[in-house]
Amino acid sequence: MGLVECGGGIMNQTSHAATHHGGLGHWLWQRVSSLVLIPLTLWVLWAGVQLAGAEHAEAAALLGHPGHALMALLFTGVMFFHAQSGIQVICEDYVYPPWFQSALIWLTRVACFAGFVVSAFAIGRLALGA
Amino acid sequence: MTTVSTNSDPRPISPYLIGPYYRPQLTSMLSIASRLTGVFMTAVLAPVMALWLLALALGPDSYAVMTGLLATWPGQVLVIASLFSLCYHLMNGIRHLIWDTGRMLEIRQIYTSGWIMVVLAFSLALWVWWSAGAGS
Numbered sequence: 550m551g552l553v554e555c556g557g558g559i560m561n562q563t564s565h566a567a568t569h570h571g572g573l574g575h576w577l578w579q580r581v582s583s584l585v586l587i588p589l590t591l592w593v594l595w596a597g598v599q600l601a602g603a604e605h606a607e608a609a610a611l612l613g614h615p616g617h618a619l620m621a622l623l624f625t626g627v628m629f630f631h632a633q634s635g636i637q638v639i640c641e642d643y644v645y646p647p648w649f650q651s652a653l654i655w656l657t658r659v660a661c662f663a664g665f666v667v668s669a670f671a672i673g674r675l676a677l678g679a
Numbered sequence: 680m681t682t683v684s685t686n687s688d689p690r691p692i693s694p695y696l697i698g699p700y701y702r703p704q705l706t707s708m709l710s711i712a713s714r715l716t717g718v719f720m721t722a723v724l725a726p727v728m729a730l731w732l733l734a735l736a737l738g739p740d741s742y743a744v745m746t747g748l749l750a751t752w753p754g755q756v757l758v759i760a761s762l763f764s765l766c767y768h769l770m771n772g773i774r775h776l777i778w779d780t781g782r783m784l785e786i787r788q789i790y791t792s793g794w795i796m797v798v799l800a801f802s803l804a805l806w807v808w809w810s811a812g813a814g815s
Contacts, residue, residue, distance in 0.1 A: 580779060590769050594807050597762070601811035605739040612735065625729070632721040639714055655743050657721070667729045671736035 582631040589624040596621075597678065609675055618676035625668035633661040709793050711781045716764035724761040759808070766804040770796045 596617065600608050611617055636657040643648040694700065734745035748754050774796050777783050783792055 580776065583776055587769065587773065589766060594765070594803070598807060598810045605735070605742045608735055608742070612732075621732070625732075629725065632717070632725055635714075635717045639718065661721070661725070664725055664729045668732050671729070671732035673800055674736040675732075 575637070578632045579631070579638075582627050582634065585627050586624075586631055589620065589627060592620045593624055612672065613675045613678055615676060618672050621672050622669060624671070625665055629661040629665040629668075633658045698702065705793050706789060709771060709797070713768060713775075718766045720761065720764050720768065724764065727757065727761070762807060763800070763804045766807070767797075767800040770800040770803070 593652055596611070599611060603611070608676050621659055634653075640650050640653045640657075701707070731745055731749075734741040749758060774783075774792050776790075783789065
């Protein structure tokens with residue numbers, strides 16, 4: 550019961566259209582994505598150092614490398630998921646009325662999905678050398 | 680228990696952390712900062728990162744436009760704020776994951792880990808900034 554309460558289970562019972570699934574799954578996936586993002590974020594910081602002031606050919610070569618392309622794909626995928634999951638909790642805590650809260654949560658989900666699609670397209674193009 | 684008195688179906692509500700009701704403390708400030716950095720990164724860093732990747736993939740011309748924008752002073756402010764947000768959110772996230780295992784939950788430990796986290800976050804951000812400058 551403790552876990553469900555921590556995961557916003559009580560909040561979710563107040564008929565929020567965007568979040569009427571259980572809070573435990575959301576809580577757990579937020580933690581799983583956080584854990585996975587620790588090494589991925591360290592990779593992003595490392596890549597950022599490499600790419601600071603890099604010429605186009607240099608940057609395209611780094612992210613075109615299969616291993617780094619995979620890391621970039623994993624980072625953007627998990628990061629955009631984690632972002633929408635965090636914004637959802639903030640919306641549940643602070644945004645009122647419920648229709649506006651649901652609208653903001655869904656808008657964030659669509660925007661994060663679009664962000665991932667754009668990122669994945671770019672990474673795919675770089676990895677395939679197109 | 681605080682309730683909304685005008686509501687026909689009164690429900691308990693969270694205590695207000697903003698305003699004169701609650702004294703600012705390291706614990707609450709660090710927690711709010713974690714959410715603020717998360718919102719900032721979702722609203723600014725994540726879309727800029729996606730656009731940077733797109734600009735890189737589309738070719739040298741679009742990449743030059745993107746790096747040119749990031750080199751302006753507002754661009755540099757964005758980069759520094761993003762770097763600090765990322766390091767802070769990472770370090771406080773690790774602290775939250777430790778709490779989720781039921782550890783380090785004594786008040787003294789929470790304050791100690793809070794200060795350690797702040798020092799580590801600043802150090803990581805400065806080290807990354809220095810390394811990036813030294814490399815370019």
